[in-house]
Amino acid sequence: MLKINIDYNLEDTVYRQIYNQIVEQIASSNIHPGDKIPSSREMAGVLNINFHTVNKAYQLLRENGIIELSKNKRYIISKKNKTGDAVDDFKKRETDIINEAMVKGLNSDDIIKTVKNILNLKGGG
Amino acid sequence: MLKINIDYNLEDTVYRQIYNQIVEQIASSNIHPGDKIPSSREMAGVLNINFHTVNKAYQLLRENGIIELSKNKRYIISKKNKTGDAVDDFKKRETDIINEAMVKGLNSDDIIKTVKNILNLKGGG
DNA sequence: ACACCTGTTATATATGTTATATAACAGTTT
DNA sequence: AAACTGTTATATAACATATATAACAGGTGT
Numbered sequence: 001m002l003k004i005n006i007d008y009n010l011e012d013t014v015y016r017q018i019y020n021q022i023v024e025q026i027a028s029s030n031i032h033p034g035d036k037i038p039s040s041r042e043m044a045g046v047l048n049i050n051f052h053t054v055n056k057a058y059q060l061l062r063e064n065g066i067i068e069l070s071k072n073k074r075y076i077i078s079k080k081n082k083t084g085d086a087v088d089d090f091k092k093r094e095t096d097i098i099n100e101a102m103v104k105g106l107n108s109d110d111i112i113k114t115v116k117n118i119l120n121l122k123g124g125g
Numbered sequence: 126m127l128k129i130n131i132d133y134n135l136e137d138t139v140y141r142q143i144y145n146q147i148v149e150q151i152a153s154s155n156i157h158p159g160d161k162i163p164s165s166r167e168m169a170g171v172l173n174i175n176f177h178t179v180n181k182a183y184q185l186l187r188e189n190g191i192i193e194l195s196k197n198k199r200y201i202i203s204k205k206n207k208t209g210d211a212v213d214d215f216k217k218r219e220t221d222i223i224n225e226a227m228v229k230g231l232n233s234d235d236i237i238k239t240v241k242n243i244l245n246l247k248g249g250g
Numbered sequence: 251a252c253a254c255c256t257g258t259t260a261t262a263t264a265t266g267t268t269a270t271a272t273a274a275c276a277g278t279t280t
Numbered sequence: 281a282a283a284c285t286g287t288t289a290t291a292t293a294a295c296a297t298a299t300a301t302a303a304c305a306g307g308t309g310t
Binding site: 020023024026027064065066080081082083086087090091093094095096097098099100101102103104105106108110111112114115116118119122123 | 189220229241
């Protein structure tokens with residue numbers, strides 16, 4: 001079941017943590033396209049936060065095509081479909097963090113290895 | 126010379142754009158370790174923004190060890206030295222954006238290719 | 251010595267974001 | 281009908297962003 005951990009010590013906002021962790025669980029095949037996610041009120045109750053905060057995470061997931069409304073007013077995980085926007089967005093964000101990593105002393109090998117390591121943990125998990 | 130473009134249409138804050146673009150120019154060997162960067166007031170004047178906004182970008186660069194104060198009170202680009210924090214930080218941010226890319230339909234090949242592409246543009250530039 | 255530059259600190263203000271707290275509404279499920 | 285869903289609307293408090301001044305210590309160049 002979809003388990004979210006909120007850490008108020010992190011710099012990330014609460015709705016961003018919810019967003020990233022739902023994405024993570026889809027990426028890890030913990031939840032799958034078509035699956036329902038908890039209602040914003042239910043999730044908020046479990047996490048002991050306001051349902052608007054959960055709502056904001058859900059709205060952002062919806063804007064990015066990661067979840068969608070089913071006919072019975074429940075959010076479900078969308079099917080994957082690689083859009084140009086998704087590719088462009090990835091490239092842009094990737095460029096920024098690779099730049100920073102290299103400026104901090106990591107080399108191409110470090111970066112490739114780290115990326116492959118992250119991918120292997122998913123593929124081989 | 127260090128050229129920064131501020132785009133108020135982007136979601137990124139102004140000081141984050143300054144931060145990322147300075148990092149980008151170091152990564153691209155447009156500026157090098159030891160080089161001075163413009164004073165916050167000078168940069169602010171050119172960009173027509175408040176010098177505190179530039180200052181915030183500089184403070185963040187300094188906290189991350191990317192620039193440092195020279196003896197004559199000028200910020201200069203730091204030498205690269207790969208710290209454990211830098212590696213951990215890269216891995217954490219990388220994981221989040223790879224997760225999202227895969228959920229949006231990119232596969233391992235797409236990701237590796239994009240990363241190699243970004244690295245080649247720098248190495249082969 | 252002087253004016254001028256540097257980064258830093260302090261205050262104040264305006265605007266936007268984040269998170270909470272209620273309330274209400276239309277539609278679905280049971 | 282009762283209980284649930286997402287959505288919209290208001291209000292509030294705390295924080296982040298960006299601007300506007302002002303002042304200070306220290307380095308630079310004349």
